[in-house]
Amino acid sequence: MAKTYVSATINGESSEFLCETQQTLLDVLRDVVGLTGSKEGCASGDCGACSVIMDGRLVCSCLVLGVEAEGKTITTIEGIAQGDHLHPIQQKFLEHAALQCGFCTPGLIVATKALLDENPNPTETEARYWLAGNLCRCTGYDKVIRAVMDVAAEMRGETVG
Amino acid sequence: MPKVVLSSGSAGQSFTGGQTEFEVEATTFRRLILELEKRFPGLGRQVEESMAIAIDGEIFQDAYAAELKPGSEIYLIPKIGGG
Amino acid sequence: MNYIDSSLKVVGTRPIRPDGVDKVTGRAVFAADTRASGMLWGKIKRSPHAHARIVSIDTSKAEALPGVRAVVTSADFPDIASEEAFVGEGPMNFRDLSLNVMARGKALYEGHAIAAVAASTQAIADAALELIDVQYEVLPHVIEVEAAMAPDAPILHDDLFTAGVTPAPTKPSNIAKVVTFKKGDADAGFAEADVIVEGRYTTQPVHQAYIEPHACLVTYAPDGQITIHASSQGHFMIRAYTAKLLGLEMSNIRVNPAEIGGGFGGKTLIYLEPVAVALSRKSGRSVKMQMTREEVFRGSGPTSGATIEVKLGAKKDGTIVAAKQVLKFQAGAFPGSPIGPGCMCGFAMYDLPNVDVVGYDVVSNRPKVAAYRAPGAPITSFGVESAMDELAIKLGMDPLTLREKNAATNGTKTHYGPTHVNIGFTAVLAAVKSHPHWKSPLKEGHGRGLATGFWFNIGGESTATVHVNEDGSIVAATGSPDIGGSRASIGMMVAEVLGVSAQHVRTVVADTASIGYTFVTGGSRVTFATGMAATQAAEKVVDELKRRAAATWDIPVEAVEWKDGMAYPAGSNAGAFEPLDLASLALKQARTGGPINAEVSVNAQGAGAGFGAHICDVSVDKETGHVKIERYTAIQDVGKAIHPSYVEGQIQGGAAQGIGWALNEEYIYNAKGQMENAGFLDYRVPVASDVPMIEAVLVEVPNPRHPFGARGVGEVPIVPPMAAIANAIRSATGLRMPDLPMSPPKVRAAIDAAG
Numbered sequence: 001m002a003k004t005y006v007s008a009t010i011n012g013e014s015s016e017f018l019c020e021t022q023q024t025l026l027d028v029l030r031d032v033v034g035l036t037g038s039k040e041g042c043a044s045g046d047c048g049a050c051s052v053i054m055d056g057r058l059v060c061s062c063l064v065l066g067v068e069a070e071g072k073t074i075t076t077i078e079g080i081a082q083g084d085h086l087h088p089i090q091q092k093f094l095e096h097a098a099l100q101c102g103f104c105t106p107g108l109i110v111a112t113k114a115l116l117d118e119n120p121n122p123t124e125t126e127a128r129y130w131l132a133g134n135l136c137r138c139t140g141y142d143k144v145i146r147a148v149m150d151v152a153a154e155m156r157g158e159t160v161g
Numbered sequence: 162m163p164k165v166v167l168s169s170g171s172a173g174q175s176f177t178g179g180q181t182e183f184e185v186e187a188t189t190f191r192r193l194i195l196e197l198e199k200r201f202p203g204l205g206r207q208v209e210e211s212m213a214i215a216i217d218g219e220i221f222q223d224a225y226a227a228e229l230k231p232g233s234e235i236y237l238i239p240k241i242g243g244g
Numbered sequence: 245m246n247y248i249d250s251s252l253k254v255v256g257t258r259p260i261r262p263d264g265v266d267k268v269t270g271r272a273v274f275a276a277d278t279r280a281s282g283m284l285w286g287k288i289k290r291s292p293h294a295h296a297r298i299v300s301i302d303t304s305k306a307e308a309l310p311g312v313r314a315v316v317t318s319a320d321f322p323d324i325a326s327e328e329a330f331v332g333e334g335p336m337n338f339r340d341l342s343l344n345v346m347a348r349g350k351a352l353y354e355g356h357a358i359a360a361v362a363a364s365t366q367a368i369a370d371a372a373l374e375l376i377d378v379q380y381e382v383l384p385h386v387i388e389v390e391a392a393m394a395p396d397a398p399i400l401h402d403d404l405f406t407a408g409v410t411p412a413p414t415k416p417s418n419i420a421k422v423v424t425f426k427k428g429d430a431d432a433g434f435a436e437a438d439v440i441v442e443g444r445y446t447t448q449p450v451h452q453a454y455i456e457p458h459a460c461l462v463t464y465a466p467d468g469q470i471t472i473h474a475s476s477q478g479h480f481m482i483r484a485y486t487a488k489l490l491g492l493e494m495s496n497i498r499v500n501p502a503e504i505g506g507g508f509g510g511k512t513l514i515y516l517e518p519v520a521v522a523l524s525r526k527s528g529r530s531v532k533m534q535m536t537r538e539e540v541f542r543g544s545g546p547t548s549g550a551t552i553e554v555k556l557g558a559k560k561d562g563t564i565v566a567a568k569q570v571l572k573f574q575a576g577a578f579p580g581s582p583i584g585p586g587c588m589c590g591f592a593m594y595d596l597p598n599v600d601v602v603g604y605d606v607v608s609n610r611p612k613v614a615a616y617r618a619p620g621a622p623i624t625s626f627g628v629e630s631a632m633d634e635l636a637i638k639l640g641m642d643p644l645t646l647r648e649k650n651a652a653t654n655g656t657k658t659h660y661g662p663t664h665v666n667i668g669f670t671a672v673l674a675a676v677k678s679h680p681h682w683k684s685p686l687k688e689g690h691g692r693g694l695a696t697g698f699w700f701n702i703g704g705e706s707t708a709t710v711h712v713n714e715d716g717s718i719v720a721a722t723g724s725p726d727i728g729g730s731r732a733s734i735g736m737m738v739a740e741v742l743g744v745s746a747q748h749v750r751t752v753v754a755d756t757a758s759i760g761y762t763f764v765t766g767g768s769r770v771t772f773a774t775g776m777a778a779t780q781a782a783e784k785v786v787d788e789l790k791r792r793a794a795a796t797w798d799i800p801v802e803a804v805e806w807k808d809g810m811a812y813p814a815g816s817n818a819g820a821f822e823p824l825d826l827a828s829l830a831l832k833q834a835r836t837g838g839p840i841n842a843e844v845s846v847n848a849q850g851a852g853a854g855f856g857a858h859i860c861d862v863s864v865d866k867e868t869g870h871v872k873i874e875r876y877t878a879i880q881d882v883g884k885a886i887h888p889s890y891v892e893g894q895i896q897g898g899a900a901q902g903i904g905w906a907l908n909e910e911y912i913y914n915a916k917g918q919m920e921n922a923g924f925l926d927y928r929v930p931v932a933s934d935v936p937m938i939e940a941v942l943v944e945v946p947n948p949r950h951p952f953g954a955r956g957v958g959e960v961p962i963v964p965p966m967a968a969i970a971n972a973i974r975s976a977t978g979l980r981m982p983d984l985p986m987s988p989p990k991v992r993a994a995i996d997a998a999g
Contacts, residue, residue, distance in 0.1 A: 022367075036277035037270020039505070041455040042537040046924035049455055077270035090268040094260045097889035100728035100897065102267030103456040103505025109268060125933075132931040135924060137453055137506050138728060139893055140900030141932040142940075168425065168661035175410055210328040215662035219850045219949075222704055227849070236661030239423070239584030241700045243767020244452075244509025244617035244959055 456505020
């Protein structure tokens with residue numbers, strides 16, 4: 001099967017790859033580019049474990065074709081931290097124990113980043129609806145939502161210390 | 162002699178003809194299994210494979226050495242797993 | 245040693261978990277993230293029929309497809325004998341497990357594995373599955389439990405005869421087992437009762453729905469050495485089952501525990517690994533397998549669906565004098581539902597003089613059930629705790645008062661025999677009574693429900709090692725896969741014993757070739773049993789460190805004491821020496837006796853039962869039948885919370901799973917016995933907007949059998965939610981919802997029927 005040449009910016013770096021036309025962006029990220037932080041939980045856009053930000057928009061990478069990445073800017077979980085500095089979202093997830101098995105965590109953190117990029121001051125209800133596309137079976141979402149609300153406040157400069 | 166009760170009417174009772182209480186000359190869970198097997202062929206294996214022992218309220222899943230004392234409350238119950 | 249009354253510096257605090265950074269950065273390696281050079285992709289062909297004889301399997305076309313390297317069927321697996329096993333969870337038979345992994349002769353459910361292929365790409369493997377020609381003779385099937393018990397039901401196994409009945413039956417049956425428990429005289433008890441309530445309840449099978457599908461990477465080398473990377477709740481379990489199902493020696497199999505993306509009991513048995521080994525052996529290449537979400541639903545085990553009949557009799561003052569229960573549990577295609585615990589857990593919260601419980605373990609054409617959090621207990625408790633609510637209503641009594649009046653305490657003799665010891669149920673009920681949620685007035689239109697739950701918790705076999713590194717830092721290794729933060733709790737117990745900070749201890753999960761046998765992560769046993777092994781290993785290391793200090797100072801070891809991570813001379817008589825810290829002692833380890841470490845294996849007993857009580861407020865939309873959880877509080881005796889955040893997390897997660905079980909989750913079958921909702925869109929687990937904050941209240945009644953007083957905590961929280969929510973709906977609407985899930989169509993229909 002002839003492969004298609006694709007050029008995209010992934011986590012700030014220009015990236016080139018060949019992919020089959022039917023391959024999803026998720027499969028390309030995991031199997032071709034070698035970024036396995038995005039997870040496959042369902043391959044049908046229902047669980048959000050494969051969430052990435054593409055040109056500023058939160059998408060399930062299992063619902064995007066690899067060839068659609070042409071010319072796009074993509075942020076995956078591997079691009080959230082700056083070098084060895086965790087992003088405040090990652091730090092708050094750790095502090096709040098907002099993960100147990102950690103499989104849905106990359107998707108939740110990417111989705112939270114997209115939320116706060118768009119709405120730095122979400123209500124709890126807004127956060128819950130925004131993250132409703134990211135299934136977590138371990139935590140019951142309580143500590144996840146607490147981490148999101150806390151990091152949003154911190155990034156707005158509202159928390160002390 | 163310790164008294165042992167087969168608490169459930171599960172598979173175990175089919176070996177004992179319905180009897181559920183036994184006085185057994187045994188000081189450990191292992192001796193108990195051997196003793197039951199001698200008395201009711203097949204029951205020892207049944208206990209070994211699918212039952213746990215509760216001694217004075219504490220459940221021992223697989224401990225042959227668990228001590229049986231006269232006057233202790235001793236029950237054979239189904240083994241317990243978990244998620 | 246016992247630290248229950250000691251002042252603790254690490255245990256009870258909330259440090260960041262050792263594997264945390266890997267998990268928030270995407271670096272953590274789950275089984276599906278592993279790769280091997282020259283790796284093939286393995287895929288499974290599954291039965292489209294609920295019940296069918298396999299007449300023939302022609303694999304020639306698939307084998308001829310370019311890129312296909314191996315095709316296997318049951319002919320590639322030994323036909324092993326019936327033999328009971330207890331290396332996973334719950335009773336298991338190796339032959340059944342083998343037949344479940346690859347069907348032989350008959351397909352017993354839609355999704356049953358029939359054949360498998362390994363090919364160079366996933367697309368070729370998928371194409372090859374289509375080319376495998378299976379001829380079936382479709383047989384009548386049976387899905388529902390009571391239909392499967394009917395005398396004229398299609399029989400799944402010609403060699404299955406009901407156990408536990410006399411005389412032994414001569415005809416095969418779908419009823420694998422009958423279990424009975426009796427205490428006192430139930431009929432006489434009911435004759436004395438002033439008030440009697442009776443109800444019939446049903447629950448649907450629900451899937452554990454871990455977000456990570458089953459996956460593994462297997463390499464079979466030409467010398468017969470096998471390496472497996474797998475996501476499971478027990479890599480020793482993977483090794484044992486794989487060896488058994490393929491007739492291999494365990495020493496030839498090394499299983500590396502990948503990070504596990506949720507299990508909840510569902511990853512305590514195997515599906516893929518023996519198939520991948522067979523494919524790797526045949527192809528001479530590494531083989532990776534990964535289930536799709538659809539395969540997870542169709543091919544792996546949910547927990548049982550059931551019918552539950554409950555009858556309770558009480559005096560006017562609320563004293564329960566008799567209780568009866570009949571439980572019929574779906575086992576799926578092979579025997580082994582959690583009927584035993586189901587029969588034991590329902591009434592375990594109460595002190596009852598006369599009890600009669602009968603349980604049936606019933607096979608039908610569904611996937612073989614797997615463990616799911618407190619297996620059996622949530623099902624039986626939905627019935628009992630709903631009936632308790634009805635009894636309270638009929639008595640005109642507060643539901644908490646009714647439970648207080650009949651609560652089990654230390655010394656209560658259970659209906660299954662043993663006497664409760666060291667339990668904290670009354671402390672849990674006291675915490676309900678004093679909680680602001682319970683005391684708060686009910687909002688207009690809301691309803692409030694209360695339900696309780698019990699789980700045994702288990703101990704079992706665990707191994708842990710503690711190493712002092714050359715610089716004095718610490719590594720703790722165990723054989724327990726970390727499913728929800730156990731590396732943190734184990735490292736903290738080790739740190740506490742050694743007198744160092746949690747960050748000083750690196751906790752890892754060692755593979756099957758690197759540490760002694762350890763039973764699965766399940767039954768809420770890891771922090772209890774593996775924690776006990778790790779604590780003892782740390783104590784041995786402390787003893788060794790004291791010897792090393794004694795050797796350095798040339799004084800008797802009795803004259804050395806260990807405090808805050810350092811060796812001190814014990815009193816002035818011992819001599820005036822500067823304390824020696826871990827780094828100093830490690831630096832001189834060669835001079836004082838060589839490497840400093842300890843390995844301890846235990847078979848931990850006395851796990852200490854757990855009790856919980858949940859309070860739930862709901863509102864019900866009368867137009868749509870939608871039930872909204874307005875407020876939720878989960879109170880539980882946890883013994884001692886080693887890392888309170890992860891204890892709360894277990895409780896919150898278990899409660900949310902219970903909310904899904906109560907309101908949405910179910911398996912929907914069509915007339916052909918095929919599952920119609922095998923995906924997350926249609927099998928709807930709770931999402932963030934479905935649930936409120938879940939307040940977890942930790943009651944700490946120490947378990948004297950654990951060095952820090954811990955009890956298992958992971959399972960109790962899924963027991964009360966279904967009845968708590970049903971009771972809240974009853975309170976809000978006056979309607980008793982006896983059938984799960986209490987989904988909008990059902991609630992709406994109940995509202996309409998009531999007029």
